[in-house]
Amino acid sequence: MAWIPLRDGEKLHVISVGRGSPVVLLHGFGSRGMHWLPNILPLAHRYRFYLPDLRGFGNSHNTDLNNRDVFQTYADDVQDLLDHFQLDRVILGGLSTGAFACLNYHAVHGFSRVRSYLNIEHVGDSLHSEYGSTGLFGKRQPEIFARFRETLNVIEQAGEETPYWDLPEEVRTYLRDQMVYIFRQAFNRRWNRFAVSAGGQFGERLLTQILMPIDRWSTYVQILRAFMAGRNIWPSLPHITVPTTLMTGRHSRYFDLEGHEAMLELIPRAQLVIFEHSGHVPMADEPLRFQQEFTRFLLESEDEP
Numbered sequence: 001m002a003w004i005p006l007r008d009g010e011k012l013h014v015i016s017v018g019r020g021s022p023v024v025l026l027h028g029f030g031s032r033g034m035h036w037l038p039n040i041l042p043l044a045h046r047y048r049f050y051l052p053d054l055r056g057f058g059n060s061h062n063t064d065l066n067n068r069d070v071f072q073t074y075a076d077d078v079q080d081l082l083d084h085f086q087l088d089r090v091i092l093g094g095l096s097t098g099a100f101a102c103l104n105y106h107a108v109h110g111f112s113r114v115r116s117y118l119n120i121e122h123v124g125d126s127l128h129s130e131y132g133s134t135g136l137f138g139k140r141q142p143e144i145f146a147r148f149r150e151t152l153n154v155i156e157q158a159g160e161e162t163p164y165w166d167l168p169e170e171v172r173t174y175l176r177d178q179m180v181y182i183f184r185q186a187f188n189r190r191w192n193r194f195a196v197s198a199g200g201q202f203g204e205r206l207l208t209q210i211l212m213p214i215d216r217w218s219t220y221v222q223i224l225r226a227f228m229a230g231r232n233i234w235p236s237l238p239h240i241t242v243p244t245t246l247m248t249g250r251h252s253r254y255f256d257l258e259g260h261e262a263m264l265e266l267i268p269r270a271q272l273v274i275f276e277h278s279g280h281v282p283m284a285d286e287p288l289r290f291q292q293e294f295t296r297f298l299l300e301s302e303d304e305p
Contacts, residue, residue, distance in 0.1 A: 004084040008066065012077055013059035015051040016085075018044030021115075021302065023091040024081065025051055026074075026098025028121075028281070029223065030183060030212050032058025039283060039294055047091070047298060052081055054101065056219035057212075065219060070226035074101035075108040082113055091301045093118030096254070096280065097223070100126070100231075107236040116301035117240065118294075120247040121280050123259035124237055124266075127230030134259030136227060137185075144182075148228055151178050155221055164214035176200055179212075185253040188279035237266040244270040245297045249278030249285060 003011040015033050017040060025036045033051030040049045053060035054074060065073060078101065082090065092114045094102040099122035111117065128135040137144045151174075158171045167175070180200035184193045199207055208214045244267050248260045257274070264272045273293050278285035283294075 004081060006063075006077055006080045008068075010055070010063045010066075011060075012055065012063055012081065013053045014081065015049075017041070017049045017051070018047050020045070020047045021091060022085070022087045022089070023047045023049045023093070023298065024078070024087070025049060025092075026054060026078075026094035026101050027051075027057070028094075028096030028098055030057070030179075030220075031095075032211075034058070038287075039291060042291075043295065043298060050081065050085065050087070052077070054098065056216075056223060061213040061219070062216055065222055067222070070223055071101060071104040071231050072108060075105040078102070078105040079109050088113045089115045091116050091118075091298065093120070093297075094122070095120040095283075096122055103233055103237075104231065106240055107233040111240060111242050114242050116243045116245075116297070118245050118247070118297050119263070120282070121249070121252060121255055123255055123263055124234035125230050125232045126227040127232070129232065129234055129259075129262075131234070131262035132258045133256055134262060135230070135255075137254060138256035138259075140253070145228055147178065147181075148224060151175065152221070152225070155218075160218035160221060164208070164217045176204055186280040187285060188249060188251040188277060189285045192281075192284055234262075234266070237263060238268065240267045241269065243301065245293075246270055246272045247275065247282060247290075247293065248272070249275045249280060249282050251278060252280045254280040 002014050002016065004014055006012055027033055027035055033053045036051050055063045055065050055077065090113055092102055099119045102117065103122065103124065123134050126136040128141065133139045135141055154171060154174060158167055164172065180196060183196045187193050246260050246263055248255065248257060260272055264270050275282040275286050275289060283290040
């Protein structure tokens with residue numbers, strides 16, 4: 001484990017595991033770098049994995065976003081990570097928010113230091129585009145963004161600087177239930193959805209210690225606002241010239257298939273893997289199939305000159 005310096009004076013927590021070709025993997029919203037461990041440990045004899053906690057999450061929860069553009073900042077942080085560890089010809093991958101961070105990294109800095117790219121469940125903008133209802137939550141975006149706006153109104157009235165456990169109970173319960181609702185949408189398997197509901201209702205204090213720290217809970221609000229504002233990087237996708245694997249769940253409630261099919265058409269060397277029984281998080285809904293496809297992606301990346 002290491003804390004690496006960032007260009008604005010902040011520090012980022014990074015786990016590094018294994019030996020061999022470098023692989024950088026970015027996690028999704030509400031997650032942290034260590035959640036890749038079940039997928040990478042069987043391969044750690046062959047690859048050196050770098051697993052950062054993105055600003056606002058995990059051990060980087062208190063790393064300040066300083067009211068900066070969230071995804072520009074994440075893109076710069078990836079560049080700073082590569083610089084710190086002196087990495088080139090990196091295999092890069094991301095899930096959801098992590099994937100959007102990777103796509104923004106390409107739009108800002110290019111992929112000259114990237115050997116191949118794995119994009120799991122994100123497209124070229126969180127808002128809809130000329131390619132259809134491609135944005136976050138697909139055709140349900142107006143409904144769910146309306147929920148977000150209502151949540152933001154509640155937060156504004158309660159005060160973003162109020163410590164989480166000092167919020168009025170009805171406000172805290174409301175915010176918790178909204179998060180549970182969103183996380184339930186990520187899964188297709190009934191058991192996974194039940195586990196999210198039960199965990200939110202009965203394990204809130206434990207989950208805020210091991211999964212989503214709440215010392216600076218307003219950071220999540222800033223990231224939420226960034227998704228609602230959108231960031232159109234569709235025009236940069238045809239310039240991704242490295243081999244790219246796109247992964248999506250057939251039953252994803254976060255992104256419709258048409259968005260990934262549009263990416264497939266735009267990125268010259270892309271292939272699309274569809275998990276037939278998965279939602280937004282295929283490593284949870286179809287762990288064995290995901291591990292097979294993840295391993296295949298890494299092995300094919302080695303064949304690239």
